[in-house]
Amino acid sequence: MVDGFFKSTLCSRTETGAALVILFATDLEATCDRVVANGGRCNPIFAVPGGRQFHFWDPHGNELAVWSDQ
Numbered sequence: 001m002v003d004g005f006f007k008s009t010l011c012s013r014t015e016t017g018a019a020l021v022i023l024f025a026t027d028l029e030a031t032c033d034r035v036v037a038n039g040g041r042c043n044p045i046f047a048v049p050g051g052r053q054f055h056f057w058d059p060h061g062n063e064l065a066v067w068s069d070q
Contacts, residue, residue: 011061020055022065028052031066 012018025031032042032054039059045052053067 011063013061013063018063020063020065022053022067025066025068026070028054028066028068032056 012021014020028045032045035042035056035058040056042054042056045054048067051067051069053065055063055065057063
């Protein structure tokens, strides 16, 4: 533990039962580009009721999603 933080070797992924944190953005394409530019990887954008979203994995392997109503 350093400065109150613990670096875990575990990742937060829905396939292992973790909750999916969904963030909001107005421009999904630009947001995905920023994720990739910072070392993450994105699944393709897909339609959901009320908008569109994509799932992504940060450079440490944690899964999150981004949703837009546009």
